[in-house]
Amino acid sequence: MVSERGLQVLRAIVQDYVDTREPVGSKAIVERHAFGVSAATIRNDMALLEDEDLIVAPHTSSGRVPTDKGYRVFVDHLAELRPLSGAQRSAITSFLDEAGDLDDLLARTVRALTQLTGQVAIVQYPSFARANLSHVELVALGGPRVLVVLVTDTGRVSQRIALVVAEPTENDIAHLRARVGSLLVGRRVADCVQQVTTTLADGPRPGNTLDAIADAVLRVVGEELEEFRQDRLVMAGAATLAKRESDFRGSIYPLLEAIEEQVTLLRLMSEMVADEQGLSASIGRENEPFGLVEASVLASRYDGSAGGARVGLLGPTRMDYSSNLAAVRAVAHYLTRMLEDDDSAR
Amino acid sequence: MVSERGLQVLRAIVQDYVDTREPVGSKAIVERHAFGVSAATIRNDMALLEDEDLIVAPHTSSGRVPTDKGYRVFVDHLAELRPLSGAQRSAITSFLDEAGDLDDLLARTVRALTQLTGQVAIVQYPSFARANLSHVELVALGGPRVLVVLVTDTGRVSQRIALVVAEPTENDIAHLRARVGSLLVGRRVADCVQQVTTTLADGPRPGNTLDAIADAVLRVVGEELEEFRQDRLVMAGAATLAKRESDFRGSIYPLLEAIEEQVTLLRLMSEMVADEQGLSASIGRENEPFGLVEASVLASRYDGSAGGARVGLLGPTRMDYSSNLAAVRAVAHYLTRMLEDDDSAR
DNA sequence: AATTGGCACTCAACTGAGTCGAGTGCCAGG
């Protein structure tokens, strides 16, 4: 079993290794940290830590490096989150305060987070499945094209063009608007999807032109709603990976690909288990199913009236967990506040 | 002056170097290419090419490598575009045929191009400044929020929410819609911007609530129009840079950053000068003002009823210009065809 | 005048021996 001092040694190793990028030896530890004991004692502790698979020696005779398990213990038990400086805090708030709509706010959030941490920042769009559909707007664009606009009560808007069989009259449009509106407005997005599919399935074959147009419009509405349910990510700082490249044994290709694909990261983030503070971390090999064995992801829940989602960052396993976790927590905090306060801006 | 055979030697050097990634020597050339002369003769030619700064020897005694100027001559005079295979052509067309709206079409275009070339693919949104505004739609969202939707005759749609001082009535909305519509509908986007700013500047201070609402709406319309004018890029394949990393002497950081920033690439692409086929290339040091000295950009113009823009790719200077230029040309060709044919889908 | 074979020369890349030193494991003594 690892002693209390053993854990302090682990903490020292993690901190120094993150700092210097070099394996940490017993002598370096007694020099940099005020343990009241000799190097030989530290060595004994290190031998125990190695037995527990918390640290490992790259070569028979060199300093030790934390294992993924070591980082995990550090994050769970040893890391003291290093709070942001006042300047940083006010920089974040003023930067986020200037945001216009939701898209802008999230874009600013990732930029702030990547700036703060030097890592790849990620924010998940608030999930809209729980939002209610508040408006359906149809606009004849001339010819066989009808613009369909959906608006939720949480302020998300999306539009798409439906191609219909014939040019609808103003009257047709008004009629359709009423028809679709009564079917969907006021319902939750998740229910709307259901509603649309059953209506399309149950309804009689289109008997006349108007019915055919209605069907086409409904199909487009369905596609659009489907997109509401899909989560999306906003990211920034992908380029920073190139700077940290030496932190990765292999190529950064899988990371860049995951960033481009998004779907892998979405799955990863949604499967992370948060602690009581809403913070979560997935370290190194824990990301094996996602092909990101040399990376860590830190995330925090944030909330808004639309229902929350996650904000976090992606970086090499060898990262400064104390600072980065604190930054993620702070940004999530401010993001939540922005979304609660100022409903109007969304 | 460089002889005709000298140029053939340059071509051979470029091709072999791109192939093998290693400096090519005189002996390798006579082996791989059927020049009817001896290695010594080739050496003489190579000396001349070196005088002209078309090739360079990394070390006193090793094979030669093309200079940026050498690539330039190759691209301008020597490259025979290697046409795509039938399978590739039909893959592109069927992939693009499935596209829904404009966004989807462009997304598919970059994916096809990055697939084809293994490089970073880029497409510039069609410029909308010449398009006409065909619809302005206002929707009261309840409370002080008004949804503003703009539609151009080329099918681009964008929406944004305006915050106004008081909740407008249905009547107010109808009135505003007519007012803004008569001001802008039918005009070219570029003119609309002008129109909005002068109206906002000249008009009297808002005398009543409705005027204040009108002002707020107009301001939002102005912002939205401004965004129409800004060009945007769609990209894919950034991760491929990590694979080709060894082709870059320095870090790929500046490249990833340019990709993330977009604005650099936009400037670069807009300043490229196309040949009579609409193709253009910017090679290595020619990109110095943009900080991309180890990269090349190939681009081609494409056209649509909305007015055209550019599609292209970004990769290391040491790339297969023959294949890549052909791929860019082909993709631009199909994209143009899609945009001409099938106006309805946009 | 262009081409060619021959030849001396250069220089990066590789090899192998030797040294250095940071760091370890272990042990006997405090």
Next chain:
DNA sequence: CCTGGCACTCGACTCAGTTGAGTGCCAATT
């Protein structure tokens, strides 16, 4: 349980020597 001491390991570095691909140049050939 801690500590100083000590033998040991092994990567990193240095240095000299070798190899070989490739060049530049020149005199001879066509």
